[in-house]
Amino acid sequence: NAGVTQTPKFRVLKTGQSMTLLCAQDMNHEYMYWYRQDPGMGLRLIHYSVGEGTTAKGEVPDGYNVSRLKKQNFLLGLESAAPSQTSVYFCASASPRDRSLKGNQPQHFGDGTRLSIL
Amino acid sequence: QKEVEQDPGPLSVPEGAIVSLNCTYSNSAFQYFMWYRQYSRKGPELLMYTYSSGNKEDGRFTAQVDKSSKYISLFIRDSQPSDSATYLCAMSAWYGGSQGNLIFGKGTKLSVKP
Numbered sequence: 001n002a003g004v005t006q007t008p009k010f011r012v013l014k015t016g017q018s019m020t021l022l023c024a025q026d027m028n029h030e031y032m033y034w035y036r037q038d039p040g041m042g043l044r045l046i047h048y049s050v051g052e053g054t055t056a057k058g059e060v061p062d063g064y065n066v067s068r069l070k071k072q073n074f075l076l077g078l079e080s081a082a083p084s085q086t087s088v089y090f091c092a093s094a095s096p097r098d099r100s101l102k103g104n105q106p107q108h109f110g111d112g113t114r115l116s117i118l
Numbered sequence: 119q120k121e122v123e124q125d126p127g128p129l130s131v132p133e134g135a136i137v138s139l140n141c142t143y144s145n146s147a148f149q150y151f152m153w154y155r156q157y158s159r160k161g162p163e164l165l166m167y168t169y170s171s172g173n174k175e176d177g178r179f180t181a182q183v184d185k186s187s188k189y190i191s192l193f194i195r196d197s198q199p200s201d202s203a204t205y206l207c208a209m210s211a212w213y214g215g216s217q218g219n220l221i222f223g224k225g226t227k228l229s230v231k232p
Contacts (some may be wrong), residue, residue, distance in 0.1 A: 004161070041224065042124075042221075042222045042225055043206065043220075043222040043223035088215065092161075106152075106164045107164070108164075111161045112159075
């Protein structure tokens with residue numbers, strides 16, 4: 001059981017380049033999230049999706065776009081990368097049906113994509 | 119004022135010590151309180167969960183929530199070097215029939231020395 005898989009694991013971009021980060025989950029979860037993690041800032045929500053074909057803005061959405069064409073995939077796009085977008089990006093998934101001792105709708109995270117923009 | 123405040127540390131303790139990690143928050147609507155553990159170069163994993171006020175114990179870990187003080191704690195008994203990680207508190211509210219998005223603290227980096 002792979003859980004949440006993020007591709008790629010590392011990437012270096014030049015300012016102005018574009019790229020897409022891919023998140024795939026095999027748990028049939030309805031909800032998916034993209035976070036960025038920066039030193040001293042913690043995890044901040046970029047965009048999220050509550051179902052196939054739907055997306056919504058989080059706390060820091062500027063400069064990013066997302067798409068959820070398939071339930072299992074959530075794509076994060078940078079159209080014109082900027083040095084301020086250098087960060088570690090985490091994807092997570094959750095289900096409203098998942099209620100356990102570990103929590104109500106616990107979020108399951110991937111291992112991150114480390115992105116550097118020069 | 120940030121919604122969730124957490125001392126980033128770092129915190130260094132000897133093996134076997136009792137560790138206390140804390141977060142404060144400002145939003146009285148928060149009802150779900152979580153602690154995530156994050157090892158270096160890995161994603162966060164859910165460690166403890168508490169709904170509303172009270173305590174929850176799971177092995178060497180105890181989570182406490184004091185809603186009157188807007189203060190949550192995670193205690194680790196008999197700490198081990200394998201507990202060395204960054205601990206993130208997270209919390210959310212209930213909005214219109216569904217759980218709201220998680221708000222994370224900055225994380226506290228813990229090092230347990232053998």
